[in-house]
Amino acid sequence: MSLAEFELLIERHEKDIFSFCCYLTMDRKLAEELYQETVLHAFISRGKLESTGNPVSYLLSIAVGKWRNTRHKASRRQRIAPEVSLESDQSDAIQMPDAEDPAEMLIRNEDRLKIEAAVSSLDEMFRLPVLLYYFSDYSIAEVGEILHIPPGTVKSRLYKARSILAERLRREGITG
Numbered sequence: 001m002s003l004a005e006f007e008l009l010i011e012r013h014e015k016d017i018f019s020f021c022c023y024l025t026m027d028r029k030l031a032e033e034l035y036q037e038t039v040l041h042a043f044i045s046r047g048k049l050e051s052t053g054n055p056v057s058y059l060l061s062i063a064v065g066k067w068r069n070t071r072h073k074a075s076r077r078q079r080i081a082p083e084v085s086l087e088s089d090q091s092d093a094i095q096m097p098d099a100e101d102p103a104e105m106l107i108r109n110e111d112r113l114k115i116e117a118a119v120s121s122l123d124e125m126f127r128l129p130v131l132l133y134y135f136s137d138y139s140i141a142e143v144g145e146i147l148h149i150p151p152g153t154v155k156s157r158l159y160k161a162r163s164i165l166a167e168r169l170r171r172e173g174i175t176g
Contacts, residue, residue: 017039018032019136021063030070060138114174118172122161122165127161130161140155
């Protein structure tokens with residue numbers, strides 16, 4: 001893949017890839033770092049992009065791999081030398097569009113934050129398929145390709161994740 005083709009590919013899909021990184025990390029600064037690492041890795045291995053049928057899936061699988069490596073390293077560091085975490089800044093929270101009724105907007109925003117918290121609290125094996133399928137609108141086959149698992153496994157993980165989320169959201173008072 002030539003440099004011009006690579007630049008065009010990244011320009012065309014940068015928002016999708018960055019959005020996925022944001023959903024994956026749930027932190028804008030970490031998402032920016034993950035996005036940069038993903039693009040750098042893709043640039044270095046851009047020869048493989050030509051052989052893949054779906055270059056966006058390949059880019060997202062790079063992001064998933066990089067994120068897993070980052071989490072694994074952080075987990076190892078935490079076992080060796082535990083850190084004290086600071087409160088996260090809520091300024092990066094997703095804002096709801098303007099509504100006519102401020103009370104309704106507040107309730108929807110609170111519900112959305114509860115849903116995001118429930119999704120982010122899922123085990124990674126359930127959270128990644130949920131993010132790819134529901135938040136990034138990939139098909140079951142594409143999610144399987146990105147995560148390197150069979151489509152049947154994707155379906156079963158989505159089913160289990162929906163069950164877990166339904167129970168957690170029911171406890172939070174969100175029905176739907």
